[in-house]
Amino acid sequence: MTQLALVIDLNVCVGCHACVTSCKEWNTSGWAGPLSDLRPYDADPSGTFFNRVQTFEVGEFPNTETVHFPKSCLHCEDPPCVPVCPTGASYKREEDGIVLVDYDKCIGCKYCSWACPYGARELDERQRVMKKCTLCVDRIAEPTLPPEERRPACVLACPTSARLFGDIHDPNSEVSVAIREQGGYQLMPEWGTNPANHYLPRRKTRIRIHEDELLRADNPLHKEELPELPEGAETLDDVAW
Amino acid sequence: MHPALSVIFLTTLIGAGQGFFLALYTGQVYSLGNLLPAQSSLTFYAYGSLIALALLAGGLLASFFHLGHPERAWRAASQWRTSWLSREVIILPLFMGLVLVYGALHYFGLTRPVFRLGQAVVVDLSLLVGGLASAAAFLLYLSTAMIYASLRFLQEWYSPLTVANYTLLGLASGFTLAAAFCAWSGSELVLFYTSEALLLTLIAFLVRGLSLLRNRRIRHKSTLQTAIGVRHTRIEQKAQGAMGGSFNTREFFHGRSRAAMRTLKYLFLVLVFGLPLLLLGAGLAVDSLWLPAAAFLIQYAGLLLERFYFFADSRHPQNLYYQYIS
Ligand code: SF4
Numbered sequence: 001m002t003q004l005a006l007v008i009d010l011n012v013c014v015g016c017h018a019c020v021t022s023c024k025e026w027n028t029s030g031w032a033g034p035l036s037d038l039r040p041y042d043a044d045p046s047g048t049f050f051n052r053v054q055t056f057e058v059g060e061f062p063n064t065e066t067v068h069f070p071k072s073c074l075h076c077e078d079p080p081c082v083p084v085c086p087t088g089a090s091y092k093r094e095e096d097g098i099v100l101v102d103y104d105k106c107i108g109c110k111y112c113s114w115a116c117p118y119g120a121r122e123l124d125e126r127q128r129v130m131k132k133c134t135l136c137v138d139r140i141a142e143p144t145l146p147p148e149e150r151r152p153a154c155v156l157a158c159p160t161s162a163r164l165f166g167d168i169h170d171p172n173s174e175v176s177v178a179i180r181e182q183g184g185y186q187l188m189p190e191w192g193t194n195p196a197n198h199y200l201p202r203r204k205t206r207i208r209i210h211e212d213e214l215l216r217a218d219n220p221l222h223k224e225e226l227p228e229l230p231e232g233a234e235t236l237d238d239v240a241w
Numbered sequence: 242m243h244p245a246l247s248v249i250f251l252t253t254l255i256g257a258g259q260g261f262f263l264a265l266y267t268g269q270v271y272s273l274g275n276l277l278p279a280q281s282s283l284t285f286y287a288y289g290s291l292i293a294l295a296l297l298a299g300g301l302l303a304s305f306f307h308l309g310h311p312e313r314a315w316r317a318a319s320q321w322r323t324s325w326l327s328r329e330v331i332i333l334p335l336f337m338g339l340v341l342v343y344g345a346l347h348y349f350g351l352t353r354p355v356f357r358l359g360q361a362v363v364v365d366l367s368l369l370v371g372g373l374a375s376a377a378a379f380l381l382y383l384s385t386a387m388i389y390a391s392l393r394f395l396q397e398w399y400s401p402l403t404v405a406n407y408t409l410l411g412l413a414s415g416f417t418l419a420a421a422f423c424a425w426s427g428s429e430l431v432l433f434y435t436s437e438a439l440l441l442t443l444i445a446f447l448v449r450g451l452s453l454l455r456n457r458r459i460r461h462k463s464t465l466q467t468a469i470g471v472r473h474t475r476i477e478q479k480a481q482g483a484m485g486g487s488f489n490t491r492e493f494f495h496g497r498s499r500a501a502m503r504t505l506k507y508l509f510l511v512l513v514f515g516l517p518l519l520l521l522g523a524g525l526a527v528d529s530l531w532l533p534a535a536a537f538l539i540q541y542a543g544l545l546l547e548r549f550y551f552f553a554d555s556r557h558p559q560n561l562y563y564q565y566i567s
Pocket residue numbers: 072073074075076079080081082099115116117118119120121132193195
């Protein structure tokens with residue numbers, strides 16, 4: 001079985017929001033109707049997004065680190081949001097594991113958003129139905145697009161390639177290898193939702209250098225103290241050729 | 242969570258409606274065994290059913306205001322296998338239908354015995370329909386409460402106490418209303434219902450108190466550390482990805498101060514339990530039209546606050562991602 005997912009590398013993400021705007025651009029003009037905005041140019045603007053980039057500060061000054069954290073639906077393998085939906089509008093696709101909402105069936109009761117611990121679903125205030133990331137279902141299998149563009153809009157937009165896309169059930173896919181080799185983890189594992197999306201942690205590259213490696217015994221440039229030699233002793237320096 | 246008025250009215254109105262119907266039916270069952278005097282079919286059971294129906298219909302109407310697309314509400318009956326919300330959507334109209342039939346049987350006097358159990362117990366159609374309706378009433382309490390009690394990461398709700406509270410508070414308000422109804426319709430059952438209401442209110446107080454105590458010492462499993470997967474004792478949000486708020490900030494925060502919530506808690510404890518207990522107690526001692534009625538009105542107003550508190554009190558783990566706007 002296939003389970004499509006995103007793997008997001010927090011070590012690389014610079015928090016530029018390119019994925020947010022590109023997601024909004026593709027999905028607001030696409031197959032599912034607009035992602036409406038409320039008062040976009042007014043005080044108190046608001047709108048519907050599939051994807052948001054948040055920023056966290058870890059540590060205490062001066063030892064702080066800024067973590068940019070893109071968040072969208074994680075396409076959980078055991079999605080708690082699906083069984084609670086009274087209409088069947090929320091469902092998980094058998095063939096690729098994408099969690100979707102059928103906007104023609106949704107009654108806008110918001111129950112699924114209560115049942116998602118990650119706050120990944122947003123009610124579209126104008127269309128009055130629940131919206132969430134679709135992993136760009138209308139891109140990834142679209143035959144009119146060139147094959148290299150059959151990926152989610154956010155993945156294509158990311159200038160640092162912090163977003164990987166693929167099948168996490170295929171052990172040799174790019175995403176599986178990344179999760180396996182670079183410590184990919186899931187969010188809020190305590191709820192057993194088994195999110196398909198993974199995050200790669202911040203990583204620091206450090207070289208361990210020992211004291212004796214700094215003071216190389218055989219360093220030819222090193223000015224060493226000459227050992228005390230007994231009076232009149234011959235040294236190699238005396239041997240001239 | 243942000244409490245929605247529609248859901249507050251829905252749950253309190255149907256809760257009282259179910260409780261009131263169960264009170265009527267209790268009267269009928271007790272009169273079978275000659276524990277209570279039999280009541281008039283028309284003025285007691287038929288009109289009583291009408292009142293229950295009015296409460297239920299009011300709740301149903303309120304629920305439509307909660308939906309983005311009320312015209313598609315019928316679809317909500319389809320997922321009863323997995324969704325407690327769907328189950329509620331099925332059982333509520335079913336229960337209303339049964340109450341309607343029950344009331345109609347009494348109204349048209351279709352209460353000829355169908356069969357007898359032994360010498361004394363005369364079973365008529367209304368008794369059978371009423372039995373089914375009572376089962377539906379309890380199932381409805383269960384499904385309404387399970388909508389909340391089944392969400393495992395809303396830890397304040399994820400407890401059998403939630404089911405007990407919805408049931409007991411509904412029963413208490415229904416029986417209080419029954420006492421008022423008897424007082425006004427001149428039925429001699431007023432003392433019976435007053436004492437039952439007193440007892441139910443008292444039990445409801447104990448169980449609600451228990452859930453307040455439980456929730457006070459709750460330890461939330463999700464933390465900012467598990468939410469973003471960074472192991473550090475100090476993590477602070479600096480931006481949540483939107484400057485003007487979003488669905489996530491509107492739906493999941495109640496925006497009241499701690500002090501306001503504490504005031505609200507004491508207020509609802511007084512209105513739902515304290516005052517009604519006093520008034521019902523007084524109603525046992527003196528014959529009055531107004532005491533049970535006042536008890537019901539005050540208790541119902543208190544229940545609106547109680548429900549508000551119930552929703553506002555629970556902290557959704559998604560809130561961890563929405564601590565600071567920027
Ligand atoms: S992240 Fe939330 S909306 Fe997405 S599948 Fe998981 S529970 Fe459902």
